Amino acid sequence: MRSEVTVTFHDSPPLRIDLHDVPPMPNDVARKWLDDQFIQMGCEPLRPTGKLLMADKVMVVAQDAGPAKFADAAWAQEFARAASAALGRPLVNIDVASLSISY
16 A cells, blocks of 8 residues: 655645655654654644644644755654654645645
8 A cells, every 4th residue: 555645835846755665653653753843843732722633733743844854854754654653544645835634
């Protein structure tokens, strides 16, 4: 089965991260990795209530990482593995400009 995470930033081509030959990340490890990145980058919740859904966390980490962080192939691959595992989907499309995630 195809497994891929695509991240799109405003005014840049989509970044496709192929996970076909990469071992999947366990769900608990993925959640911890995203939590750690969220804290390290000083991310803020999207919602004023402070409630943070897993999809929101994936979006905020991608948004705060920006294209510069995704230029690091190792970091980008770990992000893709974590996003795919935490969301439970093999195909994830993250559009940072429109704050949307599709599967």
